[in-house]
Amino acid sequence: MxxxxxxxxxxxxxxxxxxxxxxxxxxxxxxxxxxxxxxxxxxxxxxxxxxxxxxxxxxxxxxxxxxxxKEKGAPLNVPVKDDNFYMLGEAGQVRLPNFAMPPLMNNHGNYIVSMxxxxxxxxxxxxxxxxxxxxxxxxxxxxxxxxxxxxxxxxxxxxxxxxxxxxxxxxxxxxxxxxxxxxxxxxxxxxxxxxxxxxxxxxxxGPQKYGLGMKEIWEIDPEKHKEGSVTHTMGWPLNGNAGGGSFIYHLDNNQVYVGFVVHLNYENPHLFPYMEFQRFKHHPMVAELLKGGKRVAYGARAITEGGYQAMxxxxxxxxxxxxxxxxxxxxxxxxxxxxxxxxxxxxxxxxxxxxxxxxxxxxxxxxxxxxxxxxxxxxxxKVRNVKPLWSKYGLTASLTLGGFDMWTNNLFGVSLLGTMKHGESDAAATGEAKDHKPIEYPKPDGVLSFDRLTNVSFAMTNHEESQPAHLKLKDPSIPVAVNLPKYAGPSARYCPAGVYEFVEEAGADTRFVINFQNCVHCKTCDIKDPSQNINWTTPQGGDGPNYPNM
Incomplete structure (x- = not known):
C-alpha cells in the first residue's frame, strides 16, 4: 500500500x-x-x-x-437462425455437416448481440x-x-x-x-x-491458456445480409502455423461481425496474428460477402482458453x-x-x-x-479436453478426438480421456527465430484488408500522453538484447495495435519504442512476451478504446 x-x-x-x-x-x-x-x-x-x-x-x-x-428491453434482438461450420483451404471450403457436431455446438436459442x-x-x-x-x-x-x-x-x-x-x-x-x-x-x-x-x-x-481475438464490424450489401446467420471456420490461413479460426455473425441493420482468433501458444515467432486476420478476409467466400461493404469498427481482446483444469x-x-x-x-x-x-x-x-x-x-x-x-x-x-488435444496434436485430432470426447461427455457424462493437462505457458511455447521460417504476408489493399494503425483508429482508443506508460518493462534492456536477436522481436507482431516497434537509425543502436497511446487493452503482450518482461497495468481512468457496438 x-x-x-x-x-x-x-x-x-x-x-x-x-x-x-x-x-x-x-x-x-x-x-x-x-x-x-x-x-x-x-x-x-x-x-x-x-x-x-x-x-x-x-x-x-x-x-x-x-x-x-425481454419485457425489460434487453438488447437481444437477433436470434440465431442457422449454424454453418467450414474447413477452409486457400481457394475453397468444405462445409462440415451440422449433424456431426455435438449438441452443445448448436446455437439454437442463442442471440447475436453486442455485449x-x-x-x-x-x-x-x-x-x-x-x-x-x-x-x-x-x-x-x-x-x-x-x-x-x-x-x-x-x-x-x-x-x-x-x-x-x-x-x-x-x-x-x-x-x-x-x-x-x-x-x-x-x-x-x-x-x-x-x-x-x-x-x-x-x-x-494447470497453466492458463489464451487466444487473441480480433474483430471488425462491417456494413455489407443488403443483398448479401442474412440476419441471424452464424458461421465458424477453421484451417486456412493459419493451417499448421497456429491454432484458431474465425467467426462471421450477421446481426441487424445489414451489419456483420467478422472475427478471427489465434491461439497464443504458437511456436513460430514470425507469426503475425493481425496479418493472418487481414489475409483471411481475402478468402473467396469471405471476400464475396464483404465486397461493396465498409468496415466501421475494429478492436482486439485476449480470450481465456484453459478451461476447467486451468481455473x-x-x-x-x-x-x-x-x-x-x-x-x-x-x-x-x-x-x-x-x-x-x-x-x-x-x-x-x-x-x-x-x-x-x-x-x-x-x-x-x-x-x-x-x-x-x-x-x-x-x-x-464437457469440453475440457478440446484445447489440450488441439495444442498437442493439431486441428485434425481436435476435430476427431475432441468431437468424440464431447459426444461421450454429452451422451454418458464421462470422458474416456479423463482430464488432459495443458503443457507450458503460451510465452514458453514461443520458439527461437533461427528454428522457424519467416512468413511473407500480402500488403493490405485498403479495401478488404487494412494496416494496423489505420484499423486502430477505428477502435477510437485514446490515452493521455503525459501520464506514465501503463505498459511497464521489468528490464528495459531485454527487448533489444534478448527478444530481438533470439525471437526476432515478436512484440512488433503479436500486438494487434502496433504498440511496440524496434526503431533502427543510422549510426545509432536499435531502440525499443512503446507507443502506449495505441493500446486497446487486449493484454496480449503481458501473455505472449517470451521473456515475460512486459507488465500490463491500468492507465488512468477513461483511457483506452471507446467501442460503440462491440
Missing amino acids: SQIEREAMEYDVVIVGAGPAGLSAAIKLKQLDADMNVVVLEKGSEVGAHILSGAVLDPAGLNALIPDW GNVCRWMAEQAEELGVEIFPGMACSELVYGDNGEVKGVVAGEFGLNADGTPGDAYEPGMELHGKYVFLSEGVRGSLSKEVIAKYELDKNS PELAFPGGALLGCSAGMVNVPRIKGNHNAMLSGIAAAEAAVEAIKADRAGDVLAGYAERVHSGPIAKDLK
Whole structure:
C-alpha cells in the first residue's frame, strides 16, 4: 500500500469491472438484499467502452438473473437462425455437416448481440436497484488489511507525470473498502494477476491458456445480409502455423461481425496474428460477402482458453475472481459471457450469506462450491479436453478426438480421456527465430484488408500522453538484447495495435519504442512476451478504446 493519504469510502461489496460478471454480481446482491451497499468501478470512459466479445450469447445467465429480460428491453434482438461450420483451404471450403457436431455446438436459442450494449443495459438495471456505478475509475492498486486480506482498492488516481511523480493537477484517488472485493476485470486483469500470485491461487491448476481475438464490424450489401446467420471456420490461413479460426455473425441493420482468433501458444515467432486476420478476409467466400461493404469498427481482446483444469482457486481472503478473471470460457463454443453472469450470481449469493452471518474479509468458500457443483462446471467439464488435444496434436485430432470426447461427455457424462493437462505457458511455447521460417504476408489493399494503425483508429482508443506508460518493462534492456536477436522481436507482431516497434537509425543502436497511446487493452503482450518482461497495468481512468457496438 502506498504512503499517499487518501479518503476512504466503505461498502459491503466493491466490484472491479462493469462487464457481464461484475454487473451480474451487483444486480444479484441488490436482488437478495436491497439494503446492500454495492459499488462497481469501471476503467472505461463509459460502461461498455472496453467490452469486446464475439458475440453469440447463450441467455442461460441472463435467464437466471433477470427472467423477464425481454419485457425489460434487453438488447437481444437477433436470434440465431442457422449454424454453418467450414474447413477452409486457400481457394475453397468444405462445409462440415451440422449433424456431426455435438449438441452443445448448436446455437439454437442463442442471440447475436453486442455485449457492450448488453452491459450498458445491465448497468441501467443495476442502477435502478441502487447500485453505484463509476465509469472512468481505473483501479490501480489493491488495499490490504491487517491480516493480509484484500480489503479494498485504490481508484481514480489522475494527473501523474510521465516519470510517475504527481503533476500539477494530481488527484490521489480514493480507497474504496468492502467486506468483500470482487475482481471481474476480464482476461489477465492486473489486480487479478496480483492476487493469484500473492495467494498462490493457481498452485493446483494447470497453466492458463489464451487466444487473441480480433474483430471488425462491417456494413455489407443488403443483398448479401442474412440476419441471424452464424458461421465458424477453421484451417486456412493459419493451417499448421497456429491454432484458431474465425467467426462471421450477421446481426441487424445489414451489419456483420467478422472475427478471427489465434491461439497464443504458437511456436513460430514470425507469426503475425493481425496479418493472418487481414489475409483471411481475402478468402473467396469471405471476400464475396464483404465486397461493396465498409468496415466501421475494429478492436482486439485476449480470450481465456484453459478451461476447467486451468481455473485457479476462485476465492481468496477478502474477495473472489469472477468470469474471465478466473477463465470460464467454453473454448469450442467460443462462449464465456453466460458463465461470467452465472459466476456473478454465485459470488453474490455467497457474499450475502457471509455478510448476514457477520463475516467479512475471509475466504468465500461458498462461491467456489457453487461454481464447481453448478452449471458453470457442467458446461466446462464437457469440453475440457478440446484445447489440450488441439495444442498437442493439431486441428485434425481436435476435430476427431475432441468431437468424440464431447459426444461421450454429452451422451454418458464421462470422458474416456479423463482430464488432459495443458503443457507450458503460451510465452514458453514461443520458439527461437533461427528454428522457424519467416512468413511473407500480402500488403493490405485498403479495401478488404487494412494496416494496423489505420484499423486502430477505428477502435477510437485514446490515452493521455503525459501520464506514465501503463505498459511497464521489468528490464528495459531485454527487448533489444534478448527478444530481438533470439525471437526476432515478436512484440512488433503479436500486438494487434502496433504498440511496440524496434526503431533502427543510422549510426545509432536499435531502440525499443512503446507507443502506449495505441493500446486497446487486449493484454496480449503481458501473455505472449517470451521473456515475460512486459507488465500490463491500468492507465488512468477513461483511457483506452471507446467501442460503440462491440
